[in-house]
Amino acid sequence: xxxxxxxxxxxxxxxxxxxxxxxxxxxxxxxxxxxxxxxxxxxxxxxxxxxxxxxxxxxxxxxxxxxxxxxxxxxxxxxxxxxxxxxxxxxxxxxxxxxxxxxxxxxxxxxxxxxxxxxxxxxxxxxxxxxxxxxxxxxxxxxxxxxxxxxxxxxxxxxxxxxxxxxxxxxxxxxxxxxxxxxxxxxxxxxxxxxxxxxxxxxxxxxxxxxxxxxxxxxxxxxxxxxxxxxxxxxxxxxxxxxxxxxxxxxxxxxxxxxxxxxxxxxxxxxxxxxxxxxxxxxxxxxxxxxxxxxxxxxxxxxxxxxxxxxxxxxxxxxxxxxxxxxxxxxxxxxxxxxxxxxxxxxxxxxxxxxxxxxxxxxxxxxxxxxxxxxxxxxxxxxxxxxxxxxxxxxxxxxxxxxxxxxxxxxxxxxxxxxxxxxxxxxxxxxxxxxxxxxxxxxxxxxxxxxxxxxxxxxxxxxxxxxxxxxxxxxxxxxxxxxxxxxxxxxx
Numbered sequence: 332x333x334x335x336x337x338x339x340x341x342x343x344x345x346x347x348x349x350x351x352x353x354x355x356x357x358x359x360x361x362x363x364x365x366x367x368x369x370x371x372x373x374x375x376x377x378x379x380x381x382x383x384x385x386x387x388x389x390x391x392x393x394x395x396x397x398x399x400x401x402x403x404x405x406x407x408x409x410x411x412x413x414x415x416x417x418x419x420x421x422x423x424x425x426x427x428x429x430x431x432x433x434x435x436x437x438x439x440x441x442x443x444x445x446x447x448x449x450x451x452x453x454x455x456x457x458x459x460x461x462x463x464x465x466x467x468x469x470x471x472x473x474x475x476x477x478x479x480x481x482x483x484x485x486x487x488x489x490x491x492x493x494x495x496x497x498x499x500x501x502x503x504x505x506x507x508x509x510x511x512x513x514x515x516x517x518x519x520x521x522x523x524x525x526x527x528x529x530x531x532x533x534x535x536x537x538x539x540x541x542x543x544x545x546x547x548x549x550x551x552x553x554x555x556x557x558x559x560x561x562x563x564x565x566x567x568x569x570x571x572x573x574x575x576x577x578x579x580x581x582x583x584x585x586x587x588x589x590x591x592x593x594x595x596x597x598x599x600x601x602x603x604x605x606x607x608x609x610x611x612x613x614x615x616x617x618x619x620x621x622x623x624x625x626x627x628x629x630x631x632x633x634x635x636x637x638x639x640x641x642x643x644x645x646x647x648x649x650x651x652x653x654x655x656x657x658x659x660x661x662x663x664x665x666x667x668x669x670x671x672x673x674x675x676x677x678x679x680x681x682x683x684x685x686x687x688x689x690x691x692x693x694x695x696x697x698x699x700x701x702x703x704x705x706x707x708x709x710x711x712x713x714x715x716x717x718x719x720x721x722x723x724x725x726x727x728x729x730x731x732x733x734x735x736x737x738x739x740x741x742x743x744x745x746x747x748x749x750x751x752x753x754x755x756x757x758x759x760x761x762x763x764x765x766x767x768x769x770x771x772x773x774x775x776x777x778x779x780x781x782x783x784x785x786x787x788x789x790x791x792x793x794x795x796x797x798x799x800x801x802x803x804x805x806x807x808x809x810x811x812x813x814x815x816x817x818x819x820x821x822x823x
Contacts, residue, residue, distance in 0.1 A: 347401075348401045348403075348483075349395065349401070349480070349618075350402065350404075350491075350615070351402050351404055352488065352610050352617070353404065353407060353410070354407035354488065354508050354509065354610050355408060355409065355508060355509050355510075355511050356511070357375055357377040357378045357387065358378060358387050358388055359374070359375050359610035360375075360391040360394075360395050360397065361614035361615055361617075361618065362395055366607060366615075372395050373395075373607075374391045374394045375391070375608070376391045385477055389477070389479075392479060397480055398479045398480070399479060402475060402480040402481060403483055403486065404475070404482060404617075404633075405488055405491050405614060406485065407487075407508065408508070408514070410463060410487075411461050411462060411487050412462045413462075413487070414434060414462070415459055416434065416437075416449075416460055418451070418457060419433060427448050427634060430448065430449060430462075431462075443465070445463070446634055447460055448460070448461055450523065450629070450630050452524055453519035453523075461487050463485075465637075472633075472637060483633070484631045485631060486629075486631065486632070487632075489516050490523055490616075491616035492506075492516060493518040493522065493523050493616065494617075497521075498521055499520060501518065501567050501568065501569050502518055502571045503515065503517045503525075503553070503560070503569050503572045503573070504517070504573045505529075505549075505553065505573070505574045505575075505576065506575045506599070506609045507577055508609045508613075509577055510577075512528050513529035513532055513534070513576065514526070514527070514529065515527050515552070515553070517556065519567065524560070524563070524564070531548070532545060532548055532552070534579065536549055536576075536579065537580055537584045537587060546591070550587075553588065553592060554592060570594060570595070571594055571596070572595070572596045573599035574599060575609045575612065576609075581598040581606070584598075599612065740762055745791075746790070747760075749789060750788070752782050752785075753774075754778040755772075755779065756772045766815075767795055768816065770813050771811075772812075773802070773810050775810070776802050797814045797816050799814070799815040800812065800813070801813040
């Protein structure tokens, strides 16, 4: 029975990550990116026949406790093809979709039957392309499901091996995996740029009973490849050769080759200088290749359309949903009960406060009623208010009295006589306080403005100005003018 911790874990969440290399001599499995990591372990299971592949994978998964692990798979020689093509003018994210159609004529396969991926080549504007059959990917996917691991990506050995190389140097690797043939691979700053098989040389190549001409032939093959790469990588030529051949004395072989080549030759170890089989280094490179690398440097032959869809409705998620729902409902019910109790307490307190305020209001109303004035006092107030209103009316009447009426209009009449003109004859003069209307007869229209200008020379006329002037002829054809005046401030 699963523990409660596993019950609530997501169905496809793994506790670890591993790499498995399916090579010619068997299956190599690695957990940990470096040999000195505390949790680093590796295992190997030979696979004499293809029918034993499933059992071998189960065995290595059990041995390394990789059940439910996220696995990065590596294909060995013979399980894929590699081609070098011109880099297509499409984004790297679309290479896996477009490449099967771009290379269909080169591999004589239908695009629907193959899976392809690519990484940038260090030689020219090229793309190193890798192809495998779709049926092979499906069988590997089924194999991983049977073994109880979760397939995450699929790469190839010549690509992942490069990630065990230094990131800032160009190096060549001479390796042999299991009982296979000798292989040469070159990497420019971890980018694969050469892969070839050394033909005509059989293992072993080093030993007391081996003809020295064998090592000479091998050195000649290496030198030819170095010369070719020097012409291709002019800025950064190959500076070292690493040796990792299963079944050979790699240290002695490195010394013999170093004496025959013009570059340093050393045994290939892990980055911590720990000697490991080439299959383990290939698997380690798979883990290092997916750690923070750009998409154009990562090869993945595991297409999205073959990845299993995520099962959202599982026993784990249903049970977890029930428990979470129960907790939410219970928590909500408890919260509402607490909130209701709080509101009831507040309501009781408000009722008590309201009763107290009602009592205070009744007392205040009683005090106000006791202090209401009697009818006789109200009558006296009304009489006094009426007397005050009458006095205010009298004061306003006095203020509106025109003081000029007490003086008379002798000064005005004298000033009008002083500015008498022969061409202006006054017929009517109406004076009421500050207002004065004049009507008369003029000989000419321009006589009236000239006569009015003379008002400025008389003390009783200087403050009077006209707001309206009308000049017209009467029935006798006389020129009649009318003036209406208002008071003008002397300061103006």
